[in-house]
Amino acid sequence: MPTRSVVRTDVGKLKALRAAARLGADALDRGEFxxxxxxxxxxxxxxxxxxxxxxxxxxxxxxxxx
The missing domain is CATH 1.20.5 (Single alpha-helices involved in coiled-coils or other helix-helix interfaces)
Structure with a gap:
């Protein structure tokens, strides 16, 4: 079972990944590629x-x- 620290780290990484994916998708929608x-x-x-x-x-x- 992962520790709370590991879970918090993973949650933070997932939030950052989702934000980066959103930025990329928005850029594609604007034709910025x-x-x-x-x-x-x-x-x-x-x-x-x-x-x-x-x-x-x-x-x-x-x-x-x-």
């Missing part, structure tokens, strides 16, 4: 976004970025 022709296009997009995040983080920390 991207479609890709194939996996390669998706990978290119993800690489581009990753580079932008890494660059912005480096700049915010005073480091060099590409």
């Amino acid at each position: 991207k479609e890709f022709k194939n996996a390669e296009d998706l990978q290119i997009y993800l690489n581009d976004v990753s580079e932008k995040v890494i660059s912005a983080t480096a700049q915010a920390r005073g480091g060099l970025a590409k």
